[in-house]
Amino acid sequence: MPGSELLTPGLRDWLQANADLLDTTAELADAVVPRLADAGLLRAGVPVELGGSGGSIGSAIAAISAVAEHSLAAAFVFWGQRTFIEYILQSPNAALRARWLAPxxxxxxxxxxxxxNAMKFLSGIESLQISATPTDDGWQLDGALAWITNLRKDGFIAAAAVQVAGDAPPAIVAFTSGSAGVTRSADLDLMALRGSNTAAVKLEAVQIDAEHVIHLDARAYLPGVRPSFLGMQCGMSIGLARAALRSAHALSTSMRGPLLPRIEAAQAALAQQEATLIEGVEDGRFKTAAAPLFRLRIALADSVQEAVMLELQASGGKAYLQDRDTSFARRWREAAFVPIITPSLTQLQVELQKHAAA
Known part of the structure; x- marks a missing residue:
């Protein structure tokens, strides 16, 4: 898949100029989604008849990868926005889609x-953190989510899995920041990706109606949407690894260094992982066989760690000098996030162990 050529020159230049600022401060957090929208990237993989630019989910993965080559913070926001879009695309709720897809x-x-939280629940790792009590015209939501990205301070809509009172199955719903009882925390004090509008949310007696129900059965809905959730998440790793390996290759070529064969082998492996990911997401195999997708997510995380280590070795001591190009230091911090984004590598390894035992 192509990389930075998917970006408009204006967006590419803006990301390149502000990557460090997006990583270390919240100053530009609210500018990311409008910039992505203006460049047409949020429409990738969305049917033309619904206002998108067409293509498949692979188009969205490629677009997220292209952004991640320049800024993982921006790619993280992109993943959050585009994943929510995917939720309502795959929802049977036409009213929800009609109200929210265009904006x-x-x-x-x-x-x-x-x-x-829902993905952990699906794997038996964690109980649901929000309860839903039926009311005369909908549900009342109570609970909290400790970590959500893309919570713009002046307005957002978020998805959540809820435990419904009685014998009803868990459901997937949406709630908005303007609803009474929704409280957004201050931004979480992250070591990187600080421009991602990442915070916690508390819900106290929040009222929703049928228009805000994404799906009435979380267990039926989540396996179908999980390949898109994880596939687009993997796009972040692909872009970050690609950028680090490109830098390492340029440094090693100029110095005729001994790392070059290892770098080129890593680039070839990354390209193969990307192709396997997109093929599997597009042909639907990951909907019924999650283990291969989990293995790919782990392999791509390993590729990121190898890529930044090769870039460090190719850079040598100058990578530690603050007055030099700061891109490596940012990528090093960004790479530290890849193993822990939900589902974390530890959680995936536990899942694979259970799968092997079964």
């Missing part, structure tokens, strides 16, 4: 995935 694609409202 989400236009970047005038931020969408937050909120389903990290």
């Amino acid at each position: 989400l694609l236009a970047g005038t409202v931020n969408g937050a995935t909120g389903l990290s």
Whole structure:
């Protein structure tokens, strides 16, 4: 898949100029989604008849990868927005889609995935953190989510899995920041990716109606959307690894260094992982066989760690000098996030152990 050529020159230049600022401060956090929208990236993989630019989910993965080559913070926001868009694309709720899809694609409202807790729940790792009590015209939501990205301070819509009272199955719903009882925390004090509008949310007696139900059965819905959730998440790793390996290759070529064969082998392996990922997401195999997708997510995380280590070795001591190019230091911090984004590598390894035992 192509890389930075997917970006408009204006977006590419803006990301390159502000990558460190997006990583270390919240100064430009609210500018990311509108910039992505203006460049048409949020429409990748969305049917033309619904306002998108067409293509498949592979188009969205490629676009996220291209952004991640320049800024993982921006790619993280992109993943959150585009994943929420995917939720409502795959929802049977036409009213929800009609109300929210256009502003989400236009970047005038931020969408937050909120389903990290749900993905853990699906794997039996964690109980649901939000309860839903039926009311005369909908549900009342109570609970909290400790970590959600893309929560724009002046307005957002977020997805969450909820435990419904009684015998009903867990459901997937959406709630908005303007609803009474929704409280956004201050930004979490992250060591990197600080421009990602990442915070916690508390819900106290929040009222929602049928229009805000993404799906009435979380267990039926989540396996179908998980390949897109994880596939687009993997796009972050692909772009970051690609950027680090490109830098390492340029440094090693200029010095005729002994690292060059290892770098080129890593680039070839990364390209193969990307091709396998997109093929599997597009042909639907990961909907019924999650283990190969989990292995790919782990392999791509390993590729990121190898890539930044090769870049460090190719750079040598100058990588430690603050007055030199800061791109490596940023990528090093960004790479530290890849193993822990939900589902973390530890959680995936536990899942694979259970799968092997079964």
